[in-house]
Amino acid sequence: MDLVQQVLMGNRRATARMLSLVESNSPQARQALAALYPHTGRAHIVGITGPPGSGKSTLAFAAAKALRAGGQTVGIVAVDPSSPFSGGALLGDRIRMQELSRDEGVFIRSMASRGHYGGLALATGDAVKVLDASGLQVILVETVGAGQGEVEIARQAHTTIVVEAPGLGDEIQAIKAGLFEIADIFVVNKADRVGADAAVAALKSMLSLSDAPTGDGWKPPVLKTVATREEGISALLDAMTAHWAYLQGSGERQLRDRRRGEEELRRALGAELLQRTLVRVDAQLWEGLLEEIAQRQIDPHAAAERLLESYPMLER
């Protein structure tokens, strides 16, 4: 039985091998992804993002555990290199990780610190597809919520949870990080700390001021959790389920799938164009341009334009 078939049957070792294969971006990898693609689109993809220190990983852990208790299978894709899912962090997190990783119904993959052809967003999207095809029902994608790439990755989810915590210096860090607009659910984690209610109030006030959808649109709830004690998690799962039902019922899911598809197509096209062009560039011309750039005779943009002069069908 080939690797694709094994992944489709939910074989964990095959899934791990497929993820590594996909990261290689070999022709074989692209074939495998193409074969898996018709079997994707079933999982509920949930982004968990927020500023450093908000407890995203612990929340993802608690959510995964609760989902498992409800009988659902869970994938976790950690994009944050400082996440415990990426192998680091505090002892408490490591113990939680061990607990999760013994569970056959959970698959964890860290995207940290690997070289990713075509960028991390493309690679993360591919990893999510593999987990989706392997039959996992909910896929949590944890991103650090700092840096444009990470916000892009969060945007690829069906449901985006933005996590805040009191005492990070500001109740509404999400607004600065460009996360406010992409939140479907707000969570104020570490809600046993001073300032939690103020953070909730600040977020609610911001929400009432923003151009919230009217009528039957989704109104992002603001929840309180204490992820280390697994408090507030069932309300979070309820909100995730409610949002998933809203997406399905309103046609919004089709819209988001389509938007994600378009972004993926654009990214794949960009990566493919660049790769095909680079293998064709005349080495002498390339070196000559590098020398001119080094001598400050031409800037890189202008050099790129000169390279494209030999592509008349792409004339500006």
Add this chain to the structure above:
Amino acid sequence: MDLVQQVLMGNRRATARMLSLVESNSPQARQALAALYPHTGRAHIVGITGPPGSGKSTLAFAAAKALRAGGQTVGIVAVDPSSPFSGGALLGDRIRMQELSRDEGVFIRSMASRGHYGGLALATGDAVKVLDASGLQVILVETVGAGQGEVEIARQAHTTIVVEAPGLGDEIQAIKAGLFEIADIFVVNKADRVGADAAVAALKSMLSLSDAPTGDGWKPPVLKTVATREEGISALLDAMTAHWAYLQGSGERQLRDRRRGEEELRRALGAELLQRTLVRVDAQLWEGLLEEIAQRQIDPHAAAERLLESYPMLER
């Protein structure tokens, strides 16, 4: 006098306008960048990166203040959206920021949460060029050190400072985040905390085990600072100066400039290729492919390849 001339004369308002223009990536912006480019290459570009909570911003502030006291002009480009340079964070940071922003010899620009055509790395590189051309002598680029894009940005600097702090859960977070290899100078900040000496020892031990350059190569020093009290900053400035002298004397500066030039050329080429292709794509073909992707009949990679079938000169 046109905007380019005003930037070259160090006019601050012109520089701010130029930075906004450059972010628009209009034909006018590309012309302006091309005109500025021959006047770049003078500034010492210093990347400051490290895990969240290591105190990068406070360190950048202290370094900027000390550089100013030594008579040098300073640019600060903050890529981290949670940085105080990006408008947020703690009261202490805000007060420090106000102090800096009153100084005519300091120019601060935040790259946070803007839409960046061609990606944040390209946009950051362009912003650094504008500040370089405006005559600022040292340009500090602060990145969060999490996420591949941020590591790429740090790699563009002449001198990369990797900041750690005790008590972040692990003494050697830099190793996990892929930052170890790119460090020219290690700083253990918050060195008044328990665990600082252990962090220094861990880094030194890692350095002795790594494939350190032999002979007259650069050996990254491991320094201790308490940025909030401006302690250890003059040793940091000495190390920056020593590294700059090493780069100049060893020919390494030419190598790094060339490497940066090549990365910028590749990025500009990728952005240009994609843009020119997207404006040419047949709208019906594009919509048809989006529909097939949504129906899971074709995956985005394969769809990109199909789009490129009409580009025989880019055949695989």
